[in-house]
Amino acid sequence: MTRLRVLLVTATIAGPIALSLAALGLGRMLWPFSDYPMYSDLAGPTVSVTRAVGIEPDGGERSLPPQVEPTGLVLHLNVNHASRSSDAPARLRRIATAMWAEYERLRAAGDIDGPPLTAVRIYRDTIQLATRPHVRSAALVTQGPMP
Amino acid sequence: MSVRETVRSFFFVPSAPTNLAVCRLIFFGWLFFCFLGYDVAQWARVPADTWEPVWFVELFGRLPSAATLTGLGIAWKVSLVLGALGLWRPVSLGVAAVLGAYLLGLTGSFGKANYDIGMPVILLFVFWVARSTDALSLDALIARRRGNPPASPSGEYTWPLATGRVLLALAFFAAGVAKLRHGGVDWITTDNLRWLFIGQQYTHAPPLNWAVYLAEFPGLCRLLAGGTMALELSYPLAIFVPRIRPWLVVGAIGLQLGIHLFMGVNYLAFIVANIVWVDWSQVGTAVRSPRLAVRTAAA
Numbered sequence: 046m047t048r049l050r051v052l053l054v055t056a057t058i059a060g061p062i063a064l065s066l067a068a069l070g071l072g073r074m075l076w077p078f079s080d081y082p083m084y085s086d087l088a089g090p091t092v093s094v095t096r097a098v099g100i101e102p103d104g105g106e107r108s109l110p111p112q113v114e115p116t117g118l119v120l121h122l123n124v125n126h127a128s129r130s131s132d133a134p135a136r137l138r139r140i141a142t143a144m145w146a147e148y149e150r151l152r153a154a155g156d157i158d159g160p161p162l163t164a165v166r167i168y169r170d171t172i173q174l175a176t177r178p179h180v181r182s183a184a185l186v187t188q189g190p191m192p
Numbered sequence: 193m194s195v196r197e198t199v200r201s202f203f204f205v206p207s208a209p210t211n212l213a214v215c216r217l218i219f220f221g222w223l224f225f226c227f228l229g230y231d232v233a234q235w236a237r238v239p240a241d242t243w244e245p246v247w248f249v250e251l252f253g254r255l256p257s258a259a260t261l262t263g264l265g266i267a268w269k270v271s272l273v274l275g276a277l278g279l280w281r282p283v284s285l286g287v288a289a290v291l292g293a294y295l296l297g298l299t300g301s302f303g304k305a306n307y308d309i310g311m312p313v314i315l316l317f318v319f320w321v322a323r324s325t326d327a328l329s330l331d332a333l334i335a336r337r338r339g340n341p342p343a344s345p346s347g348e349y350t351w352p353l354a355t356g357r358v359l360l361a362l363a364f365f366a367a368g369v370a371k372l373r374h375g376g377v378d379w380i381t382t383d384n385l386r387w388l389f390i391g392q393q394y395t396h397a398p399p400l401n402w403a404v405y406l407a408e409f410p411g412l413c414r415l416l417a418g419g420t421m422a423l424e425l426s427y428p429l430a431i432f433v434p435r436i437r438p439w440l441v442v443g444a445i446g447l448q449l450g451i452h453l454f455m456g457v458n459y460l461a462f463i464v465a466n467i468v469w470v471d472w473s474q475v476g477t478a479v480r481s482p483r484l485a486v487r488t489a490a491a
Contacts, residue, residue: 058355072373076247076248076297077248077293077313078310079366080369080370081363082367082374083307084371085375087379090383113237114237114238117397119242119302123241123242127242140242
């Protein structure tokens with residue numbers, strides 16, 4: 046091995062190991078090195094999910110097609126994060142408005158079927174897991190575009 | 193033997209180039225099939241307010257257009273195929289590593305951290321630096337045609353896989369430490385895993401709903417929680433104690449498959465990293481001559 050090669054190989058071994066240890070020791074992500082904290086917090090008898098629905102001209106709600114991102118856990122975390130920001134109401138509204146605009150763009154392009162929507166609403170559902178059947182309650186997070 | 197000599201021997205004991213080559217072939221092939229359907233352009237359609245790039249993605253400035261992302265996605269997938277075939281290593285594996293870090297980094301750049309892609313990204317860079325195409329590759333075939341002798345055993349073929357083993361051990365150990373740090377012993381002794389099993393049915397879409405039935409047995413859930421933490425915290429022993437290595441490695445693969453099937457969290461891109469534990473030369477011997485393989489293993 047040449048001197049340069051020895052240096053490169055040593056760095057490729059020691060660098061990732063040192064950064065993995067650092068992420069572990071600090072308890073935080075040093076991308077792509079992680080402390081792997083998924084599911085390490087204690088789960089309780091309540092779970093919350095975030096969902097977005099489209100509002101039809103007659104006021105009825107309908108599910109958004111999967112092509113309109115973000116969905117599922119990503120939407121949930123996005124809303125969590127936006128809710129903590131200083132301009133939370135405006136930021137949340139912009140997310141809903143962007144989802145509405147994306148739906149209308151896909152509809153106009155013929156990529157999805159569906160009626161025109163007047164808005165997109167984002168709900169946070171809280172589900173009680175200790176009851177049978179599980180009890181679900183919904184709270185409106187935001188709506189966009191505003192009338 | 194001193195610590196320095198032990199470490200040196202662990203990383204640089206000479207080995208044949210075949211092991212590393214088989215790992216390269218499987219790793220790149222697996223990633224190609226895992227991400228064949230990955231629609232990179234989707235990120236251009238996500239609301240701009242959710243954009244929170246990881247540092248590597250941020251290096252490249254603002255998010256490109258959907259058309260550019262599609263082009264980058266195709267280039268990356270082609271580089272993965274070339275990586276599996278072992279053609280033009282410095283270029284193909286370099287493109288696979290850099291584009292892979294960028295495109296997989298995007299999955300963690302919209303408010304959701306993705307813990308399953310870190311290991312593949314790191315290993316892409318390790319395979320790039322390593323002499324991973326010295327055997328079972330088009331590069332090796334071309335070199336042979338030019339009259340170069342076949343690669344002989346060297347430490348160059350040992351350190352990449354040894355590094356992968358240490359990184360895997362640290363990843364599982366970190367997961368165990370995180371559970372102790374955030375949940376403590378309550379992570380095992382309470383109904384934590386039971387609630388998690390039920391809650392996942394609402395937050396994710398598991399391929400199987402068996403976790404709902406497991407949740408009917410709180411004692412079994414605690415046993416599974418204890419087993420999970422014990423497995424994660426003891427995983428580094430796989431490096432030092434060959435006798436328990438298969439149990440720990442197979443157990444960890446089972447854990448990740450279980451999380452995928454019962455909880456809907458996809459670790460398929462991560463699971464492939466476990467190939468670094470396999471002695472592929474012995475597998476090859478077993479395929480060619482089962483009796484000889486048993487004798488070699490016994491020796």
